[in-house]
Amino acid sequence: MSQPIDPMPTLAQRADASYLDFVEGFREYILGKGADFEGRLNSALTTEEARRGTAWRDVEEIREFVHAMPLGRLRDRLARTQQEMKWHALRRSFEAQRVELAAELAAWDGRGPGRLELDPQFVYPPYVNVHFHLQPGGYYKDELSGFLYHYGTKVFFRGDNDRDELHAKLVATVPPPTDGRVTKILDLACSIGQSSTAFKRRFPQAEVTGIDYSAPMLRVAHRRAAMLGDDVTFAQRLVEDTHYADAEFDITFAFIVFHELPLRIIRETVREASRVTRPGGTFAIFDFTGTRDKSPFQRYHRWFDARHNGEPYSQDFCDCNLAEILAEHSFVVAAAPVGQRSGGAGYMQHWFATRG
């Protein structure tokens, strides 16, 4: 039997894979039940809350308390360190294969199925110049950014998404428009296109387009889709200014996009989604849950992740009311939590909105 096609980039040597295997296990240990920092720190926080007789005023107050504890400071040190180690190993491993990987991308750029539409005039807006998750160079500054991202998320998902299982599962839950018509689908900020191809497989007759600002991500997305035989278009465009026609799409989709956008762009993106999604069409969003109903430690972790893990916009997103913004732009929203995931407060939620 032949080996299944695997678009995951290979590492330069076995030692790199085992190093990252360590990071994956270590991450789970310090963020999960192994070291149980979360349980112990949250217990200290709730005990202190009870002693004071008042709820924590804000995350600043929680932070002062956590930082006064050696356990809290050590937890933060380790959480930052494991992320730095991941990128250190990945950067070195891909750097060692730079020529080959660049040639690999170039070889797939013009091949089908599907096509790649890069914009030679594209200007990256300043707000995207962020090293999200501490990825060196962020999402777009290196030709190999897409490969770094792909393997980086493999470690993040602890191997549970090696064959894009998570994307397939989430895409399968998206409700199609009630009239059943699905001819065009838009995947906003598609990164390496895992949701885009999941949509193509679910709706083989539909025309699926994934857009992103990052050319390196789109090139990896195209290579990946073409390798898998999925006919998807990947285009370099901004989610807040897509230049597609009014009411062009039956389903518009955004998977963990909004928490990496400034509030201004969140509003512009919802407005744009409202413009390009046809009346009766679906706008489906998966992203972080709000922090208001979270435990004191989870509120702390959200702040920590924002400041120390290159997520400057996530705190504002979690504090905003996305359902309200959607409603302001002619969407009728149903939202429900997706379920718990590992990694501190990293819970996801979906917003399934119908364009009115």
Added chain:
Amino acid sequence: MAERSRPAAQTLQGQTLEGQTPEGGTPLAGADPVYLEDPVLDATVRMVVELAAQVWVERERRLVLEALLESRGIVSPEAIESFKPDAARAAALKAERARFIEDVFKELRRIPVAPAARASSR
């Protein structure tokens, strides 16, 4: 609390974290935030974790090797114990050793040349 002023540290890609241009949101920590009492402690913790990673890399490889050698009847444990590298192999081992030391102890370079301060830079 003010961010401690530091020279722009090179990140892994030759990019500096200081060069980012986020629009509002939560202020980002710099390249080398100090979490513990002083930067030496931070470096020590990083080195310990790095060592653990290196130990795992070695152990994983050795387990694979031993399994292969045993299953194929190629090399006995005694042959490994008495192995003497030739000049080329010895040079390669030295280069590998340098890489190992750099991996673990690169943290020493991240300790700033400045008086220790309490962990107030975060």
